[in-house]
Amino acid sequence: MGEITVTKVNQAIGGNLAVLLGGRSSEREISLKSGAAVVGAFERVGIAVDAIDVADHNWMQRISGKYRQVFIALHGPGGEDGTVQGALECMGISYTGSGVMASALAMDKFRCKLLWLGLGLSTPRFAELTASSNWQAIIDDLGPVIVKPACEGSSIGMARAATAEELAAAWSNAQAYGRVFAEQWISGSEYTVAILNGKALPAIKLETDAAFYDFNAKYISDETRYLCPCGLSAAEEQELSDLALAAFTSLGCAGWGRVDVMRDTAGRFYLLEVNTVPGMTDHSLVPMAAKQAGLDFDQLVLEILAGSITADSI
Incomplete structure (x- = not known):
């Protein structure tokens, strides 16, 4: 301190x-x-x-x-x-x-992505889903997707979909949690960057044998692997940290939080979401990053x- x-x-x-x-x-x-x-x-x-x-x-x-x-x-x-x-x-x-506006924006992943899109920050392509959506057209446009409730956390209500039928089923399940969108599936590595009082802490690479980093992988499984140091070069980690800080500040966030990011096989980073009150459990990531930083x-x-x-x- x-x-x-x-x-x-x-x-x-x-x-x-x-x-x-x-x-x-x-x-x-x-x-x-x-x-x-x-x-x-x-x-x-x-x-x-x-x-x-x-x-x-x-x-x-x-x-x-x-x-x-x-x-x-x-x-x-x-x-x-x-x-x-x-x-x-x-x-x-x-x-x-974070304050009222930043908290509300970060919680709404769909509107958050709209803001990033307007600012030119890298985020996967996406489409809002409703009962009248053309499921096949969305799959034709985006390819395989991850379906997400717009305003939930901890991967609740999320599912992967590669066909129109899977997309419809995933929306049907997720819409119980409110508004829903589909996000282009990024094949590659997942990272998370904790932010503490204006600075990015060391990035963590997440590895799971599950289809994606779901609720079980986050809070229950002992098989999830957390790499910190994350294995990126110094230049790559700086690029990741800069993107995470840009995402955090673009929403007006303050104090502390965590930014989740995917990296595709070509090496490009994509913003997924900002968590303004990340978990602080024995499986949580911010304490892990802080420990690497000496806290x-x-x-x-x-x-x-x-x-x-x-x-x-x-």
Whole structure:
């Protein structure tokens, strides 16, 4: 944390810190694990902390007027999409991570890609899916695709499709989670780049024997392989880091987050999505990248909190 000590952080937050976790999204269980890990880190370093589950109907009453600072450990709709951030803004409570607009944009992968397209940032070709979509025309145009709910995380509702019939079935399953789009399938390697207070941490290469890096590969399987250092040359990793930072800042994101990227067999990088509140579980990637950069988990959590505290309050 440089010159920012635990003592100064305690003075800045003016009492207990609230960690928001749980919620009602499909990623609730992951959020509970992330939140518990964050709470444990603060307890170890000597920062008084209270865990607040936003699934409780009175969570806003519980924090209003009682906390200056909140650490957001919520994943998915209702916690990572700007809604909780907006509530905290109304209550005058500072919080970790990105603001309302950036959180909402990053959560909506379809509109995020539209923005990147307008800015000339590399992202796979895509098409929105509806009940009236011409499935065969989309396959003819994009080839094999990955079908994604626009506003979900943790690979929930995702499926690969190579035929019109598979595309229709994948849309039928995914539309239960809201708006859906199909993204051109990129054959190659997947990478993720954590962002911490304006800097890119070492990239991680993800390897799985599954069809893609799905929920099981992310949170359950012990067979998923994480390479950090990622095996790229210094120039290639710099290119990847620059692209990830450009994607992060283009949305107005702040503090910390994670950018997921594919690299095709020709060596070109393609942006997939930005996560504004990445997982902090024992399978999570940001702690892994931070460790490679010389930060243990407790230091990482402190850095995230420090990044959300204004300079004049410490």
